[in-house]
Amino acid sequence: MSGDQAAPYAHLAPYYEVLSETRDWDAWLAFVQAVLEKCMGQGRFDLLDAACGTGRIAVGLRLLGHRVTGVDISEAMLREARRNAEAARVDLPLYHQDLRRLDLPGSYDAALCLCDSLNYITEHGELTSALCNLRRSLRPGGILLFDVNTAWKLEHVYGDYTYAEHVGELSYIWENAYDPERRTVTMHLAFFVHEGGRRYRRVDEVHVQRAYSHEEMAAALAGAGLQLVSWGEVAGLTPPEPVEERVFYLVRRPETG
Numbered sequence: 001m002s003g004d005q006a007a008p009y010a011h012l013a014p015y016y017e018v019l020s021e022t023r024d025w026d027a028w029l030a031f032v033q034a035v036l037e038k039c040m041g042q043g044r045f046d047l048l049d050a051a052c053g054t055g056r057i058a059v060g061l062r063l064l065g066h067r068v069t070g071v072d073i074s075e076a077m078l079r080e081a082r083r084n085a086e087a088a089r090v091d092l093p094l095y096h097q098d099l100r101r102l103d104l105p106g107s108y109d110a111a112l113c114l115c116d117s118l119n120y121i122t123e124h125g126e127l128t129s130a131l132c133n134l135r136r137s138l139r140p141g142g143i144l145l146f147d148v149n150t151a152w153k154l155e156h157v158y159g160d161y162t163y164a165e166h167v168g169e170l171s172y173i174w175e176n177a178y179d180p181e182r183r184t185v186t187m188h189l190a191f192f193v194h195e196g197g198r199r200y201r202r203v204d205e206v207h208v209q210r211a212y213s214h215e216e217m218a219a220a221l222a223g224a225g226l227q228l229v230s231w232g233e234v235a236g237l238t239p240p241e242p243v244e245e246r247v248f249y250l251v252r253r254p255e256t257g
């Protein structure tokens with residue numbers, strides 16, 4: 001019997017970092033810091049971590065001396081981000097907002113939108129709106145660094161596969177369905193949370209990601225008034241994950257506009 005359907009990350013949030021065990025967080029942080037240094041020189045900057053999730057990268061950047069603000073659509077992920085910031089004893093302002101309707105006070109030297117967060121925006125027009133909102137949050141000349149899962153990854157890594165695993169107190173079944181026409185993957189996640197003895201509570205969430213071709217992304221960036229600086233090996237640096245699975249984009253808000 002199926003449990004209640006919840007918003008993406010409502011149940012996953014406390015396990016997000018455990019389930020991301022193969023991700024090299026230090027390599028991601030070093031990559032982001034290296035891109036910032038290449039583009040803006042050494043310094044402490046005002047950064048926006050858009051779709052910050054559990055705030056692990058935001059906290060890392062805060063510890064490197066930057067002033068960081070996080071924003072995310074998921075209250076559950078923001079709770080984890082608050083916990084991570086408290087554990088690291090850093091100040092990390094957090095906002096509960098949707099990138100498609102972003103309205104933040106202040107402006108930033110650079111914004112990040114990492115780890116396939118933009119793939120969750122499945123309409124091209126809404127992707128353009130989100131990018132446009134990110135442009136508005138930047139100071140003139142400010143940069144935006146983001147990455148997206150590729151169509152190859154959605155088709156061949158997520159594909160139509162089903163995974164099942166036990167991680168500590170949590171067991172889960174993750175069933176995927178790839179739609180080649182829409183280039184979307186729908187991920188049905190059923191979590192079985194151990195409640196003691198033989199009792200498990202089942203909770204479900206559905207995640208949908210869409211892949212964007214480079215042409216679609218370039219059109220969305222142009223529509224949002226952002227200049228494409230480089231993609232793939234951005235700033236001449238090797239990204240932390242294989243380019244056939246994840247493509248990084250480095251873009252800039254023009255000095256005027």
Ligand SMILES: C[S@@+](CC[C@H](N)C(=O)[O-])C[C@H]1O[C@@H](n2cnc3c(N)ncnc32)[C@H](O)[C@@H]1O
Pocket residue numbers: 008009050051052053054055057071072073074077097098099100113114115116117120121
């Ligand atoms: C895979 S996680 C990445 C989190 C974090 N950036 C990282 O590097 O670990 C995707 C994040 O995107 C957020 N997200 C998805 N759609 C969003 C939207 N429209 N506005 C704001 N956040 C969104 C989710 O809530 C989730 O925290």
